[in-house]
Amino acid sequence: MPELVLEARHLRKVFGDFLAVDDVSLTIARGEILGLLGPNGAGKTTTIQMLLGLITPTAGEIRIFGLDLETHREQILQRANFSSTYVSLPYTLSVRENLAVFGRLYGIKPLAPRIDAILELLNLRELAERRTKELSSGQLTRLHLAKALLNDPELLFLDEPTASLDPDTADQIRQLLKRLRSERKLSILYTSHNMAEMQEMSDRVVFLSRGRVLATGTPCELIARFEAEDLEELFLKIARGDMEGRR
Numbered sequence: 648m649p650e651l652v653l654e655a656r657h658l659r660k661v662f663g664d665f666l667a668v669d670d671v672s673l674t675i676a677r678g679e680i681l682g683l684l685g686p687n688g689a690g691k692t693t694t695i696q697m698l699l700g701l702i703t704p705t706a707g708e709i710r711i712f713g714l715d716l717e718t719h720r721e722q723i724l725q726r727a728n729f730s731s732t733y734v735s736l737p738y739t740l741s742v743r744e745n746l747a748v749f750g751r752l753y754g755i756k757p758l759a760p761r762i763d764a765i766l767e768l769l770n771l772r773e774l775a776e777r778r779t780k781e782l783s784s785g786q787l788t789r790l791h792l793a794k795a796l797l798n799d800p801e802l803l804f805l806d807e808p809t810a811s812l813d814p815d816t817a818d819q820i821r822q823l824l825k826r827l828r829s830e831r832k833l834s835i836l837y838t839s840h841n842m843a844e845m846q847e848m849s850d851r852v853v854f855l856s857r858g859r860v861l862a863t864g865t866p867c868e869l870i871a872r873f874e875a876e877d878l879e880e881l882f883l884k885i886a887r888g889d890m891e892g893r894r
């Protein structure tokens with residue numbers, strides 16, 4: 648049995664009378680990249696927010712690093728991190744100041760060398776004194792990732808990390824994440840609307856549709872099971888709802 652860093656069982660989230668996540672179970676092993684796929688509104692972000700303890704599940708259980716998220720949230724979040732381009736960073740601060748704020752929140756000591764190492768890792772050294780509001784979207788994404796890697800997490804949640812990047816920058820980010828995965832056994836939960844990227848990155852994928860898990864497996868297994876050419880075609884088949892009952 649591989650070591651599980653995350654186990655979510657029977658997650659459910661109801662907003663008012665709307666069922667956003669319905670009985671979702673998933674696991675992530677150490678060093679595994681799990682792709683969370685699904686059309687807009689499928690429940691991906693809601694699921695990630697529950698896994699981060701940002702919103703409380705209506706029902707279900709979440710264990711991370713073997714600990715219950717409800718009772719050990721702070722301990723868990725010290726060893727995990729998150730990046731989403733849709734969350735904004737303090738805009739008037741420089742790149743370095745932004746990292747310093749988050750570094751202090753994590754209690755990283757000594758902080759300055761850690762920030763330098765992260766700036767180097769994400770190719771941000773020349774932009775260190777630049778104000779965050781002056782960054783291009785690709786540079787901003789790199790800053791978000793720098794922030795997410797600051798505490799040397801064992802588990803990373805990435806909600807559409809390459810959404811606003813040009814193909815070259817997106818590829819650099821993918822190679823970096825894969826390197827961190829193999830060098831440090833980093834585990835990653837990943838979402839993207841780029842199916843070629845999901846196929847390249849994911850060891851396994853979980854397909855969500857209307858809040859439910861429709862299918863789960865390695866990209867190859869799913870492509871074979873659904874008789875698709877690739878994940879893109881599989882996505883279209885699932886999104887169009889002609890695949891019920893084949894999970």
Ligand SMILES: Nc1ncnc2c1ncn2[C@@H]1O[C@H](COP(=O)(O)OP(=O)(O)O)[C@@H](O)[C@H]1O
Nearest residue numbers: 662665667685686687688689690691692693694
């Ligand atoms: N705070 C909220 N209140 C009401 N409905 C919400 C809230 N957050 C998300 N939803 C709804 O839950 C569904 C799933 O949303 P989301 O998890 O953001 O999907 P995805 O990330 O897969 O696009 C959507 O229909 C969305 O409108």
Ligand SMILES: [Mg+2]
Nearest residue numbers: 691692693806
């Ligand atoms: Mg989303």
